């Protein structure tokens with residue numbers, strides 16, 4: 507009988523007990539000599555058997571299918587298969603009689619119902635080992651998240667503690683991060699300014715240069731600094747030390763948005779988008795012109811508005827911004843509310859305010875109950891997920907929904923509490 511020898515080791519198999527491909531070849535040669543087996547060729551493959559789709563393995567199966575060889579030699583069953591599809595293919599070839607024998611130096615096999623049963627277990631065990639390994643890793647990560655510990659690399663200002671497996675603070679760096687948030691919130695600092703500031707505090711790239719501005723943007727938008735961990739698209743509350751207040755974080759987010767908007771449209775013309783040409787109905791565009799006056803040594807910016815004339819020819823000339831403002835005022839005056847109505851408006855507003863004071867207290871209580879409810883729901887959801895009652899995707903979506911709601915309610919609660927305080931001072 508002719509045998510084909512299949513040797514496999516993937517790069518990700520760090521296990522020292524698994525021989526290298528060269529060592530497997532040597533072992534199989536010696537084994538074949540001892541057992542008087544004829545090996546026609548050695549097939550080497552450097553791929554994982556955790557998932558189907560190995561090319562060399564498929565070729566081996568094809569050769570057996572075509573009855574060019576009728577036996578396989580491998581160092582251990584787990585070299586052949588570590589997933590149920592490839593394991594099933596081997597068993598099926600044995601069942602149909604095209605594969606007549608398997609030989610393993612490390613494991614006994616006989617082509618009998620018992621032998622196939624044992625083989626199935628050997629393949630299954632490999633799969634169990636693989637499943638178990640990744641399940642344990644996942645469970646470890648999940649447990650960390652549940653404990654409020656970020657399972658990934660700690661962001662700037664923090665450091666992973668390999669002993670406690672927690673996340674510690676690097677005080678000096680975290681102070682620098684805080685300073686960066688504070689400066690950026692003021693609104694007149696660029697990403698590059700922040701990069702240079704952080705560089706002074708030893709927060710830099712591997713090549714010692716200041717951090718890239720994209721990295722600065724990521725830092726300034728990272729909710730980790732206010733105690734929220736984002737992992738795999740899910741939000742979790744962290745137990746690490748919070749670096750900055752939610753208010754400061756919000757201010758910085760506003761600045762980031764502002765920078766984005768300004769990038770999109772460099773000029774922010776006051777009256778843009780509010781009107782169309784009175785003659786032809788086309789949209790109005792604006793332009794800015796700068797003029798330098800030597801006498802007074804200053805530059806003055808003039809803003810003009812004009813018809814785009816995109817619909818049809820139109821005779822309307824340019825108009826300056828102050829002129830346009832006059833036109834606008836006149837147009838608004840024509841539709842404004844009469845003076846006498848104002849008194850009634852104020853009366854209504856006063857009454858609203860009185861009603862609000864009463865309801866604020868009720869609302870605060872309601873929100874507190876709602877927050878507690880959400881916590882209970884979140885915990886139940888996690889239990890359902892861990893017990894396998896709901897799918898990971900469903901869990902993820904629902905959880906983010908709850909979490910967003912919780913954040914919203916918390917913010918509302920803070921606002922209400924603050925208003926309440928003011929009213930009672």
Ligand SMILES: [Zn+2]
Nearest residue numbers: 783786813820
């Ligand atoms: Zn026009």
